[in-house]
Amino acid sequence: MKKLAIIGAGSMAEALISGMVENQFINKKQIWVTNRRNEERLNQLQERYGVSTSYELTELLEEADIVVLAMKPKDAASSIELIKPYLKREMLIVSVLAGVSIESIELLAEKSLSVVRAMPNTSAAIGKSATAIAVNDHVSSNQRNLVKNMFDTVGLTTIVEEEQLDAVTGLSGSGPAYIYYLVEAMEKSAVEIGLEREMAKELIVQTLVGAAEMVLKTTKTPEQLRREVTSPGGTTEAGIKVLESHHVQHAFINCIKEATSQSKRLGVALTDGIKAVK
Numbered sequence: 001m002k003k004l005a006i007i008g009a010g011s012m013a014e015a016l017i018s019g020m021v022e023n024q025f026i027n028k029k030q031i032w033v034t035n036r037r038n039e040e041r042l043n044q045l046q047e048r049y050g051v052s053t054s055y056e057l058t059e060l061l062e063e064a065d066i067v068v069l070a071m072k073p074k075d076a077a078s079s080i081e082l083i084k085p086y087l088k089r090e091m092l093i094v095s096v097l098a099g100v101s102i103e104s105i106e107l108l109a110e111k112s113l114s115v116v117r118a119m120p121n122t123s124a125a126i127g128k129s130a131t132a133i134a135v136n137d138h139v140s141s142n143q144r145n146l147v148k149n150m151f152d153t154v155g156l157t158t159i160v161e162e163e164q165l166d167a168v169t170g171l172s173g174s175g176p177a178y179i180y181y182l183v184e185a186m187e188k189s190a191v192e193i194g195l196e197r198e199m200a201k202e203l204i205v206q207t208l209v210g211a212a213e214m215v216l217k218t219t220k221t222p223e224q225l226r227r228e229v230t231s232p233g234g235t236t237e238a239g240i241k242v243l244e245s246h247h248v249q250h251a252f253i254n255c256i257k258e259a260t261s262q263s264k265r266l267g268v269a270l271t272d273g274i275k276a277v278k
């Protein structure tokens with residue numbers, strides 16, 4: 001591969017750059033990055049990772065093998081409008097945009113393209129993303145393997161059907177935020193029950209890591225693991241009763257369903273908007 005161009009220089013772009021550079025997926029100078037106008041940010045990425053940067057679209061996109069779309073979904077239409085004269089059938093387009101369908105990308109580009117739609121999460125920044133990718137019919141098996149290898153540099157990658165990506169977004173794309181929300185609650189409670197913040201943080205993190213590894217490494221279900229912690233008449237039972245009285249498990253299920261619906265809504269709004277102006 002000669003060149004990989006990334007449109008958007010935010011947190012997701014940086015996570016990918018860091019993974020690719022660290023794992024020598026491609027020579028760092030062959031990674032080109034741009035953003036809308038934040039030049040300081042581009043300089044920062046250049047200094048940190050040795051990547052190339054440019055606002056000159058010919059320099060950026062000419063002869064690129066892979067073009068990664070990493071702007072916010074609301075900026076997709078204006079951004080693709082700018083780059084569409086440079087997008088070629090032989091290029092592979094990789095989008096990490098939540099909710100934005102492959103169809104929308106091709107409609108915006110006004111041509112059929114080889115498109116991979118991916119949903120990573122922010123744990124990509126430490127090489128621990130749970131990423132799902134879906135491809136359209138123009139993507140060859142070599143290209144699909146190449147993109148899988150690219151996302152493997154930032155964590156685990158699964159191949160799914162495009163229809164499943166909204167659910168993946170609701171579950172694992174947004175997932176880190178749900179866990180952070182729980183950690184926030186654990187930290188607040190720790191202070192209220194008289195523990196020092198720093199010491200509590202250490203205990204919370206180790207509890208999370210330990211629980212995650214138990215789910216990963218044992219053959220027991222999460223429910224079995226929970227029951228093993230819960231002694232009859234003990235502390236866990238007393239705590240879980242409070243969660244149940246607030247229907248917390250039900251609330252989490254609704255949270256994931258709502259995030260999934262929002263991903264669908266974002267996609268439909270964009271596709272309808274594009275079709276209305278075409």
Ligand SMILES: NC(=O)C1=CN([C@@H]2O[C@H](COP(=O)(O)OP(=O)(O)OC[C@H]3O[C@@H](n4cnc5c(N)ncnc54)[C@H](OP(=O)(O)O)[C@@H]3O)[C@@H](O)[C@H]2O)C=CC1
Nearest residue numbers: 008009010011012035036037038071072073075079097098
């Ligand atoms: N954050 C997350 O947890 C996840 C995010 N995603 C997806 O990743 C994408 C990026 O998210 P994130 O990195 O958090 O976003 P950020 O807001 O951190 O970064 C967005 C970037 O896009 C750039 N940009 C906006 N418009 C244009 C344009 N017309 N041309 C070039 N660059 C442009 C911005 O440039 P400037 O600063 O100059 O305006 C900025 O560098 C989103 O689509 C999101 O759905 C996917 C999975 C998880």
Ligand SMILES: O=C(O)[C@@H]1CCC=N1
Nearest residue numbers: 098121169173174175
């Ligand atoms: O909240 C969002 O829309 C993005 C997509 C998945 C995680 N963050």
